[in-house]
Amino acid sequence: MALPTAPGSPLPAEARGRGRRKRLVWTPSQRDALRASFERNPYPGMATREQLAQAIGVPEPRVQIWFQNERSRRLRQHRRESRPWPGPRGPPEGRRKRTAVTQSQTAVLLRAFERERFPDFATREELARETGLPESRIQIWFQNRRARHPGRAGRGPAAVS
DNA sequence: AGACTAACGTAATCAATGT
DNA sequence: ACATTGATTACGTTAGTCT
DSSP: OOOSOOTTOSOOGGGTTOOOOOOOOOOHHHHHHHHHHHHHOSSOOHHHHHHHHHHHTSOHHHHHHHHHHHHHHHHHHHHHTTOOOOOOOSSOOOOOOOOOOOHHHHHHHHHHHHHOSSOOHHHHHHHHHHHOOOHHHHHHHHHHHHHHSOOOTTOOOOOOO
16 A cells, blocks of 8 residues: 555655664663663663763764654564553653754755755755754754655745745 | 674654643 | 744655774
């Protein structure tokens, strides 16, 4: 069934073959620290992620991605063994503080979005430099933007109001 | 060559902020 | 109250690493 795009189906053609961030390779001690933290809480808040990131010397967004992937692995394993997943333990930890994107920053991102809806890593870094926003926030900005402003390739300027 | 997994995508949803 | 939009989740795909 060719459903266009379910939660994680085949990637849209434009998104394929794009330059990704260079894949990092964890050292054994970094893995240990990540696993230990995961055992304490599989849903770490910003403070925990930041602290862990500092401790193992890696950017916080990489830690966040690791937890996302690790939860996927565990969830699947638990499902496969028909074992219940013991959801979040303890009170939910605090999220990242909402980033305030200024009008001028939005303008830059909007212009980039018109040119390319799937910017590669180099482009995202360039935008990060231009706007002063972290690259990880730019990636999220594009994800949200794509979800809320469906492609309509080459459509008019979209009467915004 | 195949297993493993970081990076990255969508869809749905939570939540902060402004009107 | 409601609209807008940043942040997080589940889960599937893509592509680099390692055996």
